[in-house]
Amino acid sequence: MSSRWLPYALIAPVTVFIAALFLYPFVMVASQAFTGSDGALTLAHFRTMVDHWKFAGALKNTLWLAAIVVPLQLCLALALAQMVTRLQRGRDTMLYIWTIPLGISDLAAGIIWLAIFEQTGFLNTLMMGVGVVNEPVGFLGYANLGTTLLAVVMAEVWRATAIVLVILVSGMGLIPKEYNEAAEVFGAGAWTKFWRMTLPLLKPSLQTALILRTILAFEVFAVVAVLSGTQFPVLMGETYERQFTLQDSAVASAYAMVILGISIVSTAFFLRFLRTPEGVRA
Amino acid sequence: MKTPVTLEQAQLRTRRVLLIGGVLATAWILLPLYFLLINAFSSPETVSQFPKAYWPEGNTESMAFLLGFQGVISALINSLAVAAMTMVISIFLGAPAGYAIARYDFPGKTSFRMLIMLTRAFPLPLLALPLLALPLAVFFIRHGIDDTLWGLAMVHSMLALPFAVLITYSLFSGVPVELEEAAWVFGCNKWQAFTRVVMPLAAPGLAASAVFAFVISWNEVFAAAVLTIENRTLTAFLLQSLNTSPVYLKFAGGALLVVPATIFMFLIRKHLFAMWGISNR
């Protein structure tokens, strides 16, 4: 029965590709995290990592940042996706503009928002011009962790909402208009329609978008580095520092394993929480 | 009792609210880009001064310097080539896999899904690829694939594949099985049913995957800096030096990196939106 082999044939190219270009180097790097200098299995690198005074802060910051940014972006993207499907005039232009940040690397985004938030930046110019303050406010810098965090959140929301938006819009395109009309005939209000009809039908796309966006959020680095310098440690930044500045690839691998760990946990969470009955055939 | 509002009035109000919301969102996206343009097209002195101007000076000194930067044009072409190849590879490999996990239940399915997740969850992109880049580079050099555009495209495809698989999966699972089965009943074989019924409906997913693949490849800097020497991509060329460059070049460089991707998305937007079926629905 060719049908039995078909799924394997379909996934074969991807599997081979990933095995060669990812699994093999991944195993090498992962084993570094668990191998001591004498070749024996050890958790010493993890201990070094945890004992370092910046580890707790980096872990906390990364998790907090993700916890703030991802729901924010989800709501924003849902709102925008709704707008896109209902708008008529100017819809194409707006959608195009909303997806422009996709093409901007996170370093470039960091530079853009630095221009806004720095002491001689546009936000200060605006605030002074309008008369809200008399002299430039230092938004960034170690004395203002609160506003630095705000700047990072805004930069991330600006940059990465398009990722969620693109996935959601693709999913929404599949919802037939007839459902919407049927719901209206039965007297459903806008909110009910959204909550009871659109969202459930969007589950697969929501699942994908949340998984991808959360994993990416755990890997945030360049935006934080540009806006906050060394003041807001995040896991990815520490990984990078370990690998290159300190030439300590074993502990860098340990950090990478931590990021992998929290990514797996969050993925498993979304897989379970947003489980969809699929159109599956035996 | 509330004043009765006619259906038309309610619709008009909704439409107005939508329009205002849409315009606000658009301004929110465009404003920072505008600031980037102001700084990119101002003289170096103006860029450092305070308060900032609200209009670009129209000074093209910084941009001209960057465009004349040795090798920029060929780097630009290299970036486009690599990104195009990444798009093609990731869709041709990823879509079938997405279809498989959407439609079939087979032993090893969960492991395969976890493998895909693993690829994405292990900190790969941009700066995390460093950890993997070393063994990859060793492999490439040993086997003569070093410093080739398609070698780099393969690495980028590895980054983009999870997106392709996951996004196409979510689209394929949204297409009811009944449609395919109906097509079979009407005499289509599996392939015809797939291309004529499922594909058009799932095309938005393909378009989204294509966009992601292009963007991931375009912005990827680390692997490009390590795996290409003579044939550098634009990001490997410019991006890593931008952070240490003088501030006026930072912005000009940023603008230079943003513009080509923006133009690409503009060119394919008609395909994107047609495929997204928004115009038709």
Next chain:
Amino acid sequence: MKFLNKHRRLVIAALCVAMTTGLAQAQNVLLWSTQASPVNEQQAVRDKVVHNAPQAVEFISNQEGPYFTRLNAEIQAGKGQIGVLGALHGQLASNTKDLHDLSQLAKDLKISPNFMKLGKLGTNEQKYIPWMQATFIMVSNKKALPYLPAGADINALTYDQLVQWSKNLAEKTGGPKFGFPAGPQGLKHRFFQGYLYPSYADSVVTEFRSAQAEKGWQMMVNLWQYTNPASTTYNFMQEPLLADQVWVAFDHMARVSDAFNKRPNDFVAFPAPAGPTGRGFMPVLAGLAIPKTTPDRAASEKLIAHLMRPEVQLATLQATNFFPTVATTIPNDVSEAARITGEAVARQASAKDANPGLLPVGLGAQGGKFNQVYVDTFERIVLAKQPIRAVLDSQAEALRKIMQETGAPCWEPDKVSAGACPVK
């Protein structure tokens, strides 16, 4: 599908480009460097320094990450494209065993013996040729000069006077005006190793947690009160100086050169301050090395010989603001930055209480961790406001571990040791 069909030509062009790349390799010598990374400096090096080398040169400047990854990949793979390495002393030290011996090349060069010794990287082979040098100096906007404390000579300041000066500026000009490169790519570890410690403890390693070191850190805490808090984002001080966010700054001379070149009449350069045990300072040294995987050793050596010629060294000064290591007179018209900073450096080196420190030697791949001890100490004491004594004690542990693992003997200003440099 439709997309592919419509843009058939583009796709074919892309595939052609892809398949033909890698086939026509020019016979270039690849100069793989971490220096001259700002975009304008890269272009200047291409235009002024390597354009007339005996063989065509491909100059590529990288951040540390790609630099090390590519180099190590080539070494592991056993072959590569890199012809010459141009990097800082500390970076070259990580790959000491992968470098060719350049003693033959070094024979006729007029370079100071101290630098040549550093170039041996603790072995008895010449692992790198000292390429260019720089040091840290202080810069002040002329606007800040009236606020100097009474009786202070700007060319012979003490750290306490610097703190007082910064205090005056902060209180009387509406905000802190002292700046320090505490950003992620700032070279702050060299400040602590070469300036703070020699000036307060007369030692970099041995007296790491002594009472005098404590005094030095206390001074930093006091100074930080009057430092512009955005300093943790500053990597190069020339920008904040030019933007008037900072009036007095401490930085690597190449990273303030823009300020002098653009507005030479607004800024002055002067030597670093002195502490109780002298006026500590440290050179920053970049070197040229040849990795063992080089495709053409003769060509690499010719390139190094070219880069060490006096005219080329002066061109390098103009392009990167790093000074020559070869003994040569520097004409007055090279650049404003070179002239002004050169004078300050000379004053610093010839000061009566000068207490020069050397770059760390013999740390190999642990160099990064060694630097991190000092950076961590700074961040914990000054930024995180942890108690000084506790931090010094705990960081001394880390330092001791590194010294014992590497077995590196002491270097100036520490006294010579038999065996690994001790941490008291």
